[in-house]
Amino acid sequence: APAMLITLCYLYLWARWGPRSAALVRSTVRRLHRSRCSFTFCARQPHPGERVWLRVGGKVFCTGEAQFLDDLNRWSALLISPAIYPEKLLAAEHIAFVTESISAQTENLQRGPDSSKEIVKWSDFCSPLAYKPGEPFKLIAEASVDNFSSLGIAFLEDRLQMDNGMVPHRIVSVHLQESALKELAQEAPSVKERSADMDAVTPAGKSGLGRGEEEKSKLEEGREHEDEASSVSDKETGAGDHHHLHLSSCHECLQLENSTIESVKFASAENIPELPDDCSSKEEEQEDECLEKGMKRTNLAGKPPNILIYLGSEAAKARFEQVKSILRECIDAESYTIYQLHQEQVLRDPWVDNSLLLVIATEEPIPEGSHKQFMKFLSKGGKILGFSSSFAFGGVRVKRKNKVGKAVHELVVSKKDSTEVKLNLLVSGCVFEEGMKEDASRVKTLSRLNNADKDPVIVHVTCGSSGGEAILSQAHLELDSNSVDVQTEEDFNLLKLSNSKRYEVLRELLTCLGLSCECREAPVLTPLHLLSPDEEIHLAFLKWLEGNVDSEGLRASSKVSLKFVTSCEPRVEVTPSLMPVITAMGSFSSPHFSLQTYQQHLQTKKLGKILLFTEVTTTTMNLLDG
Numbered sequence: 001a002p003a004m005l006i007t008l009c010y011l012y013l014w015a016r017w018g019p020r021s022a023a024l025v026r027s028t029v030r031r032l033h034r035s036r037c038s039f040t041f042c043a044r045q046p047h048p049g050e051r052v053w054l055r056v057g058g059k060v061f062c063t064g065e066a067q068f069l070d071d072l073n074r075w076s077a078l079l080i081s082p083a084i085y086p087e088k089l090l091a092a093e094h095i096a097f098v099t100e101s102i103s104a105q106t107e108n109l110q111r112g113p114d115s116s117k118e119i120v121k122w123s124d125f126c127s128p129l130a131y132k133p134g135e136p137f138k139l140i141a142e143a144s145v146d147n148f149s150s151l152g153i154a155f156l157e158d159r160l161q162m163d164n165g166m167v168p169h170r171i172v173s174v175h176l177q178e179s180a181l182k183e184l185a186q187e188a189p190s191v192k193e194r195s196a197d198m199d200a201v202t203p204a205g206k207s208g209l210g211r212g213e214e215e216k217s218k219l220e221e222g223r224e225h226e227d228e229a230s231s232v233s234d235k236e237t238g239a240g241d242h243h244h245l246h247l248s249s250c251h252e253c254l255q256l257e258n259s260t261i262e263s264v265k266f267a268s269a270e271n272i273p274e275l276p277d278d279c280s281s282k283e284e285e286q287e288d289e290c291l292e293k294g295m296k297r298t299n300l301a302g303k304p305p306n307i308l309i310y311l312g313s314e315a316a317k318a319r320f321e322q323v324k325s326i327l328r329e330c331i332d333a334e335s336y337t338i339y340q341l342h343q344e345q346v347l348r349d350p351w352v353d354n355s356l357l358l359v360i361a362t363e364e365p366i367p368e369g370s371h372k373q374f375m376k377f378l379s380k381g382g383k384i385l386g387f388s389s390s391f392a393f394g395g396v397r398v399k400r401k402n403k404v405g406k407a408v409h410e411l412v413v414s415k416k417d418s419t420e421v422k423l424n425l426l427v428s429g430c431v432f433e434e435g436m437k438e439d440a441s442r443v444k445t446l447s448r449l450n451n452a453d454k455d456p457v458i459v460h461v462t463c464g465s466s467g468g469e470a471i472l473s474q475a476h477l478e479l480d481s482n483s484v485d486v487q488t489e490e491d492f493n494l495l496k497l498s499n500s501k502r503y504e505v506l507r508e509l510l511t512c513l514g515l516s517c518e519c520r521e522a523p524v525l526t527p528l529h530l531l532s533p534d535e536e537i538h539l540a541f542l543k544w545l546e547g548n549v550d551s552e553g554l555r556a557s558s559k560v561s562l563k564f565v566t567s568c569e570p571r572v573e574v575t576p577s578l579m580p581v582i583t584a585m586g587s588f589s590s591p592h593f594s595l596q597t598y599q600q601h602l603q604t605k606k607l608g609k610i611l612l613f614t615e616v617t618t619t620t621m622n623l624l625d626g
Contacts, residue, residue, distance in 0.1 A: 042170040056156040070177035075130040100136040101166035120154035165466025308341040312362035360389040378468035386472040388428035408491040410450040423498035425475040431455035525574040533599030559622040
């Protein structure tokens with residue numbers, strides 16, 4: 001009885017005062033948005049000088065002095081609609097604002113918005129302009145006066161849902177300087193349509209140190225740290241001293257490394273992600289800005305563009321290469337890096353937060369511990385593509401059907417544009433059972449067998465509110481007519497005729513999972529520049545080089561040879577195996593990196609004094625090899 005009384009009292013108070021709270025927010029924003037003040041919705045106590053208009057639980061709506069944002073150098077631009085121009089955004093009827101969000105784990109938050117209330121999706125009420133990864137994750141957006149008010153009200157009432165699955169922590173209106181805004185608009189090319197799914201918004205990004213293949217997976221990180229530390233140590237202390245930097249455990253070395261990376265971040269026009277507190281990574285600069293030709297899709301949650309292939313206990317390299325090859329033929333290979341996720345790595349390595357897509361390509365039963373990790377990956381916004389796997393969730397079950405068997409069958413695939421594609425594929429012998437009624441909204445059948453029972457063989461299943469989703473297929477989309485499982489000449493011919501449609505369907509599914517399947521021409525490789533913020537150290541290093549290169553200035557190694565030259569000579573070609581290194585600093589100029597800014601922010605005694613810079617290279621991992 002007391003609980004019911006409290007509930008009734010709450011409903012009465014909300015019915016009486018809830019609409020008034022919303023009206024108060026709307027009227028305040030409408031009345032004051034033309035003045036030089038800022039509106040803040042946050043979960044903290046107001047600062048001195050701020051006027052509190054409304055308190056809802058532990059959250060407040062207040063106004064204060066105008067917040068100006070005139071430097072967007074460290075922000076990455078998002079695709080900007082042609083309708084959003086500086087003059088429109090700076091007009092009185094629009095409000096620019098920053099939304100700060102934090103990961104649920106930061107404050108041990110295990111739930112999103114209150115599901116019993118009407119959820120307001122952030123991207124439905126605003127147009128995103130730029131983002132800045134880290135903790136908190138920051139997004140600049142613009143909205144009409146009323147839509148801005150709606151977002152604030154939803155925040156106060158715990159109804160606001162961020163598209164990247166994070167928890168909104170603060171919304172504050174800002175005044176964008178016209179010059180900064182126009183710079184931002186120029187950086188992001190216009191598009192005719194912006195995807196409603198914020199996970200598919202395309203940040204504009206420029207290729208810095210590396211292409212898509214460059215993004216280093218943390219699966220390999222531990223082994224590479226020791227090698228890299230040794231190389232750095234030898235150069236810093238002299239050839240005769242060997243003092244390894246224990247980057248994964250030594251606090252002093254981690255501080256030095258973080259300082260060096262911070263100085264690179266300040267000096268670079270690229271937006272390099274914040275270093276996690278518990279990780280001493282040497283991650284490459286992410287391709288967060290626009291390659292001058294075309295756009296790269298990425299994930300707003302900030303996941304590195306790593307694709308992992310899980311083959312269970314099967315360790316055959318041929319199988320991995322087979323799956324990797326078909327994926328590379330379908331996706332924009334310059335934007336993603338593909339690795340194998342071994343069985344022993346599933347529970348051991350930190351892949352969950354550092355991968356965009358997991359491909360499960362094994363018919364083996366999935367161990368319980370691995371299944372839990374895969375579900376954790378989905379709950380954090382990960383994507384899964386299953387090839388004839390036993391992995392299933394969310395009311396979907398895999399059922400073996402003897403009538404089907406492991407054979408070639410005709411499928412009917414429903415495409416996003418409502419058209420259908422008929423093709424023949426090798427089927428595992430299993431089909432999917434229809435999901436339970438309460439899960440029907442999360443499950444969508446994408447393909448059925450063209451038989452009397454119309455058995456589902458490809459399904460799309462969503463998971464949670466963080467954007468996690470999986471496409472599970474009992475058809476072997478990764479196998480062609482040359483597969484050992486193809487027994488008859490008739491089956492061989494059927495698969496061969498359907499081969500182009502198989503690629504079409506696979507690209508459709510990968511695009512549905514948010515990957516870019518637009519093939520782009522690889523950018524031209526550029527020479528390296530040997531730089532130092534200290535001229536004496538630069539000269540000393542050049543003197544050391546004299547005794548460590550041949551008469552042609554060549555420093556050869558097993559993977560890539562460096563040819564040291566004083567200036568860029570047209571006749572010296574840049575190839576993946578031969579990289580010219582320009583040693584004269586006077587000739588260095590790049591719009592993407594400032595050596596002077598780097599020097600101002602570098603606070604180490606030795607580390608980071610010698611650096612190699614290039615705008616485009618195949619990989620930086622091999623440059624110091626040997």
